[in-house]
Amino acid sequence: MKHIFLFCAFGFAILLISFESSEFTYPNYFPKPVYNFSQNPLKKETIQLGRRLFYDPILSADSSISCASCHSQYNAFAHVDHDLSHGIYDRIGKRNAPALMNLAWQELFMWDGAINHLDMQALAPMTHPNEMDNSLENVISRLRNNSTYRHYFFSAFNDSSIKTEHVLKALSQFELTFISANSKYDSVKKGLVSFTEKEKKGYEVFLQNCNACHKEPLFSSYSFSNNGLPLDSTLLDYGRVSISLQSADSGYFKIPTLRNLRYSFPYMHDGRFKTLSKVIQHYTSGIDYSLNLPKELKKPIQLSSEQKVELMSFLFTLNDSSFVFNKQYSYLK
Amino acid sequence: MPFLMFLLYTEALYSQAFTVNIKPMYYGQIIQIDHPVIDSLQGEQVTFKECKFYLGKFTLHSKDTVLHFDRYQLIDIENANTTALSFPIPPSFYADSISFLLGIDSLTNINGIMDGDLDPLNGMYWAWNSGYINMKIEGITPKCPGRNNLFQFHIGGYQAPYQTAQKISFALKKSQSIEIQMNVQNVLEKVHLSKEYQIMSPGKKAKEMSESMSTMFSILQ
Numbered sequence: 223m224k225h226i227f228l229f230c231a232f233g234f235a236i237l238l239i240s241f242e243s244s245e246f247t248y249p250n251y252f253p254k255p256v257y258n259f260s261q262n263p264l265k266k267e268t269i270q271l272g273r274r275l276f277y278d279p280i281l282s283a284d285s286s287i288s289c290a291s292c293h294s295q296y297n298a299f300a301h302v303d304h305d306l307s308h309g310i311y312d313r314i315g316k317r318n319a320p321a322l323m324n325l326a327w328q329e330l331f332m333w334d335g336a337i338n339h340l341d342m343q344a345l346a347p348m349t350h351p352n353e354m355d356n357s358l359e360n361v362i363s364r365l366r367n368n369s370t371y372r373h374y375f376f377s378a379f380n381d382s383s384i385k386t387e388h389v390l391k392a393l394s395q396f397e398l399t400f401i402s403a404n405s406k407y408d409s410v411k412k413g414l415v416s417f418t419e420k421e422k423k424g425y426e427v428f429l430q431n432c433n434a435c436h437k438e439p440l441f442s443s444y445s446f447s448n449n450g451l452p453l454d455s456t457l458l459d460y461g462r463v464s465i466s467l468q469s470a471d472s473g474y475f476k477i478p479t480l481r482n483l484r485y486s487f488p489y490m491h492d493g494r495f496k497t498l499s500k501v502i503q504h505y506t507s508g509i510d511y512s513l514n515l516p517k518e519l520k521k522p523i524q525l526s527s528e529q530k531v532e533l534m535s536f537l538f539t540l541n542d543s544s545f546v547f548n549k550q551y552s553y554l555k
Numbered sequence: 556m557p558f559l560m561f562l563l564y565t566e567a568l569y570s571q572a573f574t575v576n577i578k579p580m581y582y583g584q585i586i587q588i589d590h591p592v593i594d595s596l597q598g599e600q601v602t603f604k605e606c607k608f609y610l611g612k613f614t615l616h617s618k619d620t621v622l623h624f625d626r627y628q629l630i631d632i633e634n635a636n637t638t639a640l641s642f643p644i645p646p647s648f649y650a651d652s653i654s655f656l657l658g659i660d661s662l663t664n665i666n667g668i669m670d671g672d673l674d675p676l677n678g679m680y681w682a683w684n685s686g687y688i689n690m691k692i693e694g695i696t697p698k699c700p701g702r703n704n705l706f707q708f709h710i711g712g713y714q715a716p717y718q719t720a721q722k723i724s725f726a727l728k729k730s731q732s733i734e735i736q737m738n739v740q741n742v743l744e745k746v747h748l749s750k751e752y753q754i755m756s757p758g759k760k761a762k763e764m765s766e767s768m769s770t771m772f773s774i775l776q
Contacts, residue, residue, distance in 0.1 A: 261666075261667060262667075336683060336684045336685060337685045338685040339668075339685065341667035342667065342675075342682075345675060346682050346683050348682070349683070350682075350683060358676055359676060362676060385670055385674065386668065386674050386675055386676050387668045387669065387670045390668045391668060465684055466714065467714075467717060467758055467759075
């Protein structure tokens, strides 16, 4: 009897997940990833190499900061408690370092979508003067002069020559494994637990008011929009328009996921809100209606104080502690 | 189509080659880095400091055969190895026409990281706004008001409506070897260096310059 139960449980678990490889599984209610794994097939050794690189300050000009400096695991790979992220020499950038998760479902990266492929993403922070202030030439030559890295690259790619392509593909591989799909919401989706009454009501509020842009189950459509934030006159950041050069994109930023909000504060592209209640307050009473708003926001969102509490309790079900404490993502000793 | 596939497959076996020599010129003078050349209209001196560009997707047509070469090559006129291109052809193939791209097509631009001539290490990739630089022309001329009289054109951009890759085509007289001259004066005359001397991001100006770049080619065979 016990065996039959185990067998059924195993079969059930198989039904609930989809595979790209044994290193990349995701729930069956997730859409298909957009990342082209055939160009960069995941491999244990390559993921581990990416993990080493992600935590290694060798990538920054003075070897002081690593990717993890602004993308710490305990903050769902966002930058703890900084509105605008700081990089090398205490230089401050103009945006909030975004949380990193479920990257295989995203086509464009950065708040303005300036980066068109996950593999190209790491070039930007490595070379930006306010981030790692390094040059690609310097990164490659430092890695080539490091015999330990030559060994790791050989295990990963059967090639110890250390090419740009391999550095970036290894970083992508590690980051692709950042799958957050184990929150209470996910357990409810899998039929393992149920929402409380309050969470269920909050889910209704969410579906009516938020889901158009923060589309479940990833909790973002990963497109761009203007969410009515008044322009910060000290930053004058108009977002996507600077990349697309289309005036319709003025004030548009990439829609962030609502997963793991507990860990990834502060919120918005410039980190202007420290708390979730401030964010909800913005949507109900802070939107600047003179801006270039999408149709979803043109009609004011009205929520009673009870509904706000319910919405918050639903949003808490999107926190995934197993993601932020997953040892596979931590610093490799 | 099956015939074409066959040709692609056997490409490596051909011992004959179609050769293309690339020669950037300025008013009839061959451009060499750090060697001044003269604008024969106004007598002004220009010293080119950099001239790098991508050519790719070469297609050679003969009466009954089409040969397509998918790869991109980075031409750097400072490096003579890069200015002579060679394409394997079947015996007694003579091209009636040739076409190629100046710059990288949009699909390749969003394909992720690549090696060789497309490695960002070649300095022809924008890290902070993804995309290849199709062509870099830099130089010094007295009338240029930029710092140290330097003009810098880094032309790229693959997103509508500001795509900058340009398709170039020429009819040929049954050739197996050609020289492509690039008459850079066409580009610099059009832009008026006393006013416009720096274009280094995608957009309207880059697109306009890419259009004038498409007029600078001529063929000797």
